[in-house]
Amino acid sequence: DQQVKQNSPSLSVQEGRISILNCDYTNSMFDYFLWYKKYPAEGPTFLISISSIKDKNEDGRFTVFLNKSAKHLSLHIVPSQPGDSAVYFCAASASGNTPLVFGKGTRLSVIA
Amino acid sequence: KAGVTQTPRYLIKTRGQQVTLSCSPISGHRSVSWYQQTPGQGLQFLFEYFSETQRNKGNFPGRFSGRQFSNSRSEMNVSTLELGDSALYLCASSPDRAGYGQPQHFGDGTRLSIL
Numbered sequence: 001d002q003q004v005k006q007n008s009p010s011l012s013v014q015e016g017r018i019s020i021l022n023c024d025y026t027n028s029m030f031d032y033f034l035w036y037k038k039y040p041a042e043g044p045t046f047l048i049s050i051s052s053i054k055d056k057n058e059d060g061r062f063t064v065f066l067n068k069s070a071k072h073l074s075l076h077i078v079p080s081q082p083g084d085s086a087v088y089f090c091a092a093s094a095s096g097n098t099p100l101v102f103g104k105g106t107r108l109s110v111i112a
Numbered sequence: 113k114a115g116v117t118q119t120p121r122y123l124i125k126t127r128g129q130q131v132t133l134s135c136s137p138i139s140g141h142r143s144v145s146w147y148q149q150t151p152g153q154g155l156q157f158l159f160e161y162f163s164e165t166q167r168n169k170g171n172f173p174g175r176f177s178g179r180q181f182s183n184s185r186s187e188m189n190v191s192t193l194e195l196g197d198s199a200l201y202l203c204a205s206s207p208d209r210a211g212y213g214q215p216q217h218f219g220d221g222t223r224l225s226i227l
Binding site (some may be wrong): 016031033034036041042043044045046051059089091093094095096097098099100101103104105 | 155204213
């Protein structure tokens with residue numbers, strides 16, 4: 001049973017526009033949420049995170065929004081650039097020394 | 113600062129064989145976690161090692177095992193390989209025990225193919 005779901009396997013966006021990647025989770029014990037980006041033949045790279053006490057976290061062009069009641073989070077990239085083309089993974093963990101649970105990823109293509 | 117190093121990058125084995133993968137974490141990082149990535153299942157947690165002890169284990173059969181050395185380097189072993197073990201195996205390190213939303217730093221993985 002998937003606890004972290006990224007229902008869109010792929011997304012195409014034009015350069016300069018906003019990219020919105022979505023993630024849903026089922027485990028109400030999750031308190032921490034992270035986004036990773038992965039290029040082909042490379043390992044995932046940490047992008048941005050948010051804890052359950054916040055509903056928004058911003059870092060440059062990247063903003064993550066958390067809606068705890070809906071068990072939903074989203075990653076906004078504004079403006080999108082061709083170099084943002086990659087697979088994006090949503091991950092979550094409960095409090096304590098618990099491992100990350102990953103979604104299956106969304107492949108973002110930013111078209112020039 | 114050197115990143116997480118995984119060796120080898122590619123491996124081809126046949127069914128029934130065993131394999132050992134190696135991971136050197138970022139200097140000063142004491143936690144090493146292993147993940148399996150397949151197209152159908154995404155990244156799945158295998159286990160975490162900290163201070164040479166396994167701290168957490170995912171839902172994988174006993175054929176998957178690991179260990180950590182005193183210098184924090186870690187190895188993962190898979191015995192009696194099956195076709196379904198073909199995957200990208202990723203290692204991730206962090207300064208302390210994984211958890212509390214602490215980001216982990218990933219290596220580029222070992223691509224294991226079973227024939």
